[in-house]
Amino acid sequence: MSEDPASVFRVEAADLLDQVEQGLLDLGDRLDDMALVDAVFRGLHTLKGSGAMFGFDALAAFTHHCESAFDRVRKGDVPATAELVAVILSARDHMRALVDGTAPSADGEAILQRLAGALASATRDGISPAATAPASALAGWQLFLRLPVDAMRNGTNPLTLLDELRALGDCTVIARADGVPPLSELDPLDCHISWDVTLRGDISREAIEDVFLFVMDDMELRLDPIAAADSPLVQPVSSPPAAATDAAVADQGLAEAPPAARAVGESVRVPxxxxxxxxxxxxxxxxxxxxxxxxxxxxxxxxxxxxxxxxxxxxxxxxxxxxxxxxxPVASLFGRFRRLVHDLARDTGKAIDLVTEGESTEIDKSVIERLFDPLVHIIRNSCDHGLEGAADRRAAGKNETGMVRLSAHQAGGQVVITIRDDGRGIDRARVRAKAEANGLVQPGQVLSDAELLALIFAPGFSTAAQVTNLSGRGVGMDVVKRTIETLRGTIDVASVDGEGSEITLRIPLTLAIIDGLLVRVGDSRYVLPLAAIEECVELSPEQDRQSEGRSLITLRDRLVPFLRLRELFATGTRPDPFQKIVVVSIGTERVGLVVDQIIGNHQTVIKSMSMLHRDIGSFSGATILGDGNVALILDIGDLVDAARPREERLRAAG
CATH class of the missing domain: 1.10.287 (Helix Hairpins)
Incomplete structure (x- = not known):
């Protein structure tokens, strides 16, 4: 193999561990759901087998204990409990460390001791596996099995599976060759043989299904119990004669591959x-x-x-x-926060529900990777600072269980992600007092509500009374703001006392290629993201003269502030006779940008700014035009922020 097998296994193991974690979190809410128990067991079983095959012996040995615990739950020997789920979640983290090669052996031993204690406390007597008949009434099973056609190509040895069946009890195997094609059409790597198997003994259905665990989804397996008097409890299903089978194949067309074969190759993992x-x-x-x-x-x-x-x-x-x-889809991002909220609820002693909406909303993979850390900080703050304890929530007339709602939707060329909690809200007086103590604002300084709430993003700012393992060090929200800004996004905060807080992130769909509108201001050309543009109107010379000192225009009975980019960029050129106003928006805010000429649509390949120019406001990147010249891409969020105080001053002036 050209690719390192261990690296391939680590990728597969990460997917398996994520599946196990999601199954455990679901099981924590529905402890009697045996389908979830089976799903977790299959994930652990696959991880153990694959780990042993790729030389991860420590992982396989550790996972075996967790798999055995869930096997007992599957068979009804012990019930699923919250304590058992919590221990296996910790074990899952240790398995991840074993995959990465960074797990101390002492941690594994401590987890196994906790696992033994959880099983001991959950043990219940007098429970027999529900899936099996009483020993006195069951003498064995009659099986019919047909493996997927590509089973041998994928590394499955049918003889090994039959040997595992023989190890379970007295076993009689009869091969059926009625599905084998003519020699001229036979591919020696395809599996066309099926088997009738009579298996006698006190054997559970789960033990038989475990033999075929890795091929269960694609194979055909029928199990009919045999009574102690050797009479089948149900009538066995007779197979069609060979001629009928051949006719059915002919009707379907020999060129059509079986469903299992067609499924292979539908998706490809690409770095x-x-x-x-x-x-x-x-x-x-x-x-x-x-x-x-x-x-x-x-x-x-x-x-x-x-x-x-x-x-x-x-x-x-x-x-x-x-x-x-x-x-x-953002579901791949949102799903990772279920474990975070689960652990935060345990650490804070609060009952917390995470509600997600809009998980099918799609966003560029590179953006999702960089959103994880900011969202972790915001959710941790919501759970630690925002949500009250059960007693305080009861006193306020709220449900004892706090809620954090994580939602996403697409708005033009942006994805809007909202984190909302139903907690106590942001204490504005406390924020101001802390800001004055840190020298961020002067005593008595007039601040708008938005400016006051924005202080939580100042470096080193924290209103926590004491430092804990969750918060209080003043590190986090300033990093959140910087990260969102590097993604060319914006972040807004809203809060209502006693009702909760809401943080809104607006992020570009992609950081690679966008549709843009190419405009000219003076002698230079600029690109505006097309998704942010609402409309374009003409600014006549008369309107231009009337708006001097009051840069407002009325559009459909609504005042819209506008910026003259020629003045903002100090071009030193005279305006064109008939300038244009490009109206752009972010959320509910609108602002007009006065340009000299609208050139037209432009497919914009976004190039990052150099280190020297990265901190310059108003620009989010650059692109290369067809003539080889460079055009700067305007940062709509920064321009809207620049227009906001001007609009407030103009409105105040009447």
């Missing part, structure tokens, strides 16, 4: 780095296509323009396909 490289190549192609189109329309003939238009169409389709490959 994220390869997608990033491919995205860069697509970006370069878009830039080259833009240059080709410009040259074709300047001095090219009809044939060249036709080719340029075809290349533009193909590059646009390739861009959209590539963007689709990078988009992933």
């Amino acid at each position: 994220a780095e390869r997608l990033d490289v491919l995205m860069d190549r697509v970006g370069e192609l878009v830039i080259a296509q833009s240059r080709l189109s410009q040259l074709a329309h300047q001095d090219g003939g009809v044939a060249l323009r036709s080719v340029a238009e075809e290349v533009e169409r193909l590059s646009g389709e390739l861009r959209d396909t590539m963007m689709g490959l990078r988009m992933v």
